[in-house]
Amino acid sequence: MHRPLIVLVAFTVCLTGSFALTSEIIQPIRRSGDEVALIFIPGAKIQGEAYRKTAVAIQQATNMAVWAALTGNYTFDIPTFFEMKSAVEGAIDGLKKAGMTSTNYVGVAHSLGGVFLSSYAENSPLKAVILMGSYINRGTKLRDYAKPLLTLSGELDGQTRITRIAADYEQLHQDAKQNKTALYRKPVVNIKGLCHAQFASGPMPPKVIEMDLKPDITETQAHAEIGRYVSHFLAVTFSTVQSEVAEAKMQLDNDFMESGTRFQPLLNMKALDRAGNTCPWAQIVQGYLAGKLVSRTIINNVILGEPKFARSKPSLVRVGNRLVISTTTEVKYEWNIFDVSINKESPREISVKMKSREAIEKALGSYPEAEVLMLNKNSIPTCRFMNEQALNLALKNSTIAAQERYKSRGRPLTFKDDIVYGTGIKWLAAPLALDEDDKGLSVQSVGRYEPMSSAAFPGMYYYCKVLSPYRAMEWINVDSLRVHNVTASHL
Numbered sequence: 383m384h385r386p387l388i389v390l391v392a393f394t395v396c397l398t399g400s401f402a403l404t405s406e407i408i409q410p411i412r413r414s415g416d417e418v419a420l421i422f423i424p425g426a427k428i429q430g431e432a433y434r435k436t437a438v439a440i441q442q443a444t445n446m447a448v449w450a451a452l453t454g455n456y457t458f459d460i461p462t463f464f465e466m467k468s469a470v471e472g473a474i475d476g477l478k479k480a481g482m483t484s485t486n487y488v489g490v491a492h493s494l495g496g497v498f499l500s501s502y503a504e505n506s507p508l509k510a511v512i513l514m515g516s517y518i519n520r521g522t523k524l525r526d527y528a529k530p531l532l533t534l535s536g537e538l539d540g541q542t543r544i545t546r547i548a549a550d551y552e553q554l555h556q557d558a559k560q561n562k563t564a565l566y567r568k569p570v571v572n573i574k575g576l577c578h579a580q581f582a583s584g585p586m587p588p589k590v591i592e593m594d595l596k597p598d599i600t601e602t603q604a605h606a607e608i609g610r611y612v613s614h615f616l617a618v619t620f621s622t623v624q625s626e627v628a629e630a631k632m633q634l635d636n637d638f639m640e641s642g643t644r645f646q647p648l649l650n651m652k653a654l655d656r657a658g659n660t661c662p663w664a665q666i667v668q669g670y671l672a673g674k675l676v677s678r679t680i681i682n683n684v685i686l687g688e689p690k691f692a693r694s695k696p697s698l699v700r701v702g703n704r705l706v707i708s709t710t711t712e713v714k715y716e717w718n719i720f721d722v723s724i725n726k727e728s729p730r731e732i733s734v735k736m737k738s739r740e741a742i743e744k745a746l747g748s749y750p751e752a753e754v755l756m757l758n759k760n761s762i763p764t765c766r767f768m769n770e771q772a773l774n775l776a777l778k779n780s781t782i783a784a785q786e787r788y789k790s791r792g793r794p795l796t797f798k799d800d801i802v803y804g805t806g807i808k809w810l811a812a813p814l815a816l817d818e819d820d821k822g823l824s825v826q827s828v829g830r831y832e833p834m835s836s837a838a839f840p841g842m843y844y845y846c847k848v849l850s851p852y853r854a855m856e857w858i859n860v861d862s863l864r865v866h867n868v869t870a871s872h873l
């Protein structure tokens with residue numbers, strides 16, 4: 383193997399003249415094949431040089447003549463939108479001076495660098511973009527992004543969580559149904575066992591060290607995997623050899639399927655939060671309440687926002703020998719207007735207004751109330767019971783590897799008995815308690831039960847603020863694996 387020849391190109395930004403972006407040029411290790419250049423943009427507080435090993439691994443994985451330019455020395459070591467143009471143009475200058483003749487420039491950005499590169503790249507000399515542990519802002523749909531784009535994510539990336547990238551994979555899945563070429567133009571890949579730091583090498587900033595998860599693969603394996611996926615994307619995007627393009631398309635088809643083994647279980651849980659305008663999880667928990675009578679019910683649900691949810695009431699209508707139960711739900715997310723990936727992707731809580739078991743029994747007239755009700759009382763599910771089911775479901779539907787990681791080193795998710803409020807107003811105001819510390823996450827629901835004996839609303843209401851199964855799964859797959867309680871408030 384040739385040692386890559388390293389040339390340093392310095393250029394000064396005229397804007398202020400006070401800072402000097404530079405880039406280090408790495409020559410191709412082979413002269414044959416189509417010429418492509420990878421222009422690396424680092425993550426915040428990460429040196430440009432930290433991507434040298436990644437670049438070399440990509441060179442080794444492809445049949446093309448791959449150049450690389452490692453940009454660095456950003457103001458305060460933070461690449462921002464304002465320096466993107468000078469960084470990329472400076473790198474292109476350096477590549478030309480070093481002897482590159484084609485214009486196949488690809489921006490490759492890590493972490494925060496990707497946030498700025500992706501918005502700059504749409505109108506730039508870059509012909510394609512590769513995001514590593516990064517993503518385009520939610521405001522832009524994957525299919526509307528103007529350039530070919532490869533999104534690479536790590537299964538154990540503690541900073542750009544897999545659940546954030548699963549949302550892009552979900553888009554790709556939809557887009558590919560319309561037109562299969564989406565799989566080649568906008569691939570979204572998940573790399574098994576890889577963490578955030580492994581897109582680069584060398585020392586990481588404290589923020590990454592704090593947030594990142596323990597990887598399951600070595601750095602060398604990680605870079606080889608990155609090289610492999612990037613080679614598929616580069617071949618499809620730039621190769622002039624038809625057989626190489628055809629082969630790479632097959633590889634990207636595989637990559638899509640293989641990544642799905644990790645993304646899809648998450649998306650299956652996510653689908654329980656919302657399907658159109660209903661919350662399937664709310665229908666399921668109302669079903670738990672109905673118990674054996676569930677087979678005689680039709681359970682509807684509608685997701686409402688404030689203030690409609692506050693005013694809504696569950697209702698019952700008997701149709702023949704069936705009962706139509708209409709429930710309402712509010713799905714609340716944590717505030718994340720800037721689309722920051724260290725914030726959780728799943729809902730913070732799901733509030734559900736349901737009908738009580740007693741009300742259902744009464745409406746179906748199937749039981750001679752008194753005695754049977756007494757017997758049934760203990761078996762009536764609490765909100766806590768529903769949360770335990772959410773965890774069971776999330777665990778059972780996680781990959782085997784994720785289940786094993788959670789069981790061996792995940793901080794456990796535990797439950798406390800419900801806090802019960804006597805009025806709708808108090809219930810509405812109290813959030814689902816999610817208390818995280820270094821030992822784990824404790825969940826406590828708030829409920830409102832109106833017993834049959836209630837003077838005002840006899841047995842009419844059964845309200846719960848429950849845990850989203852997707853939140854449980856996100857905990858199992860991401861947050862539980864950190865040793866400490868770290869949250870977005872550290873941002």
Ligand SMILES: *[C@@H]1O[C@H](CO)[C@@H](O)[C@H](O)[C@H]1NC(C)=O
Pocket residue numbers: 390404405406429430431452453454455
């Ligand atoms: C950043 O600047 C230093 C000092 O001039 C230089 O040694 C280094 O190679 C530069 N890094 C990059 C990635 O250009």
Ligand SMILES: *[C@@H]1O[C@H](CO)[C@@H](O)[C@H](O)[C@H]1NC(C)=O
Pocket residue numbers: 561562563
């Ligand atoms: C799919 O997309 C490609 C690239 O955008 C386009 O060339 C092709 O015509 C599309 N195919 C269909 C069936 O729409």
Ligand SMILES: *[C@@H]1O[C@H](CO)[C@@H](O)[C@H](O)[C@H]1NC(C)=O
Pocket residue numbers: 650651654778779
């Ligand atoms: C969860 O896994 C079970 C099998 O273990 C499967 O039947 C079920 O459909 C899965 N649920 C979801 C929502 O993916």
Ligand SMILES: *[C@@H]1O[C@H](CO)[C@@H](O)[C@H](O)[C@H]1NC(C)=O
Pocket residue numbers: 818819820867868869871
């Ligand atoms: C965990 O972190 C959150 C957010 O910083 C904080 O509010 C909470 O008090 C912490 N929990 C403990 C037990 O320290």
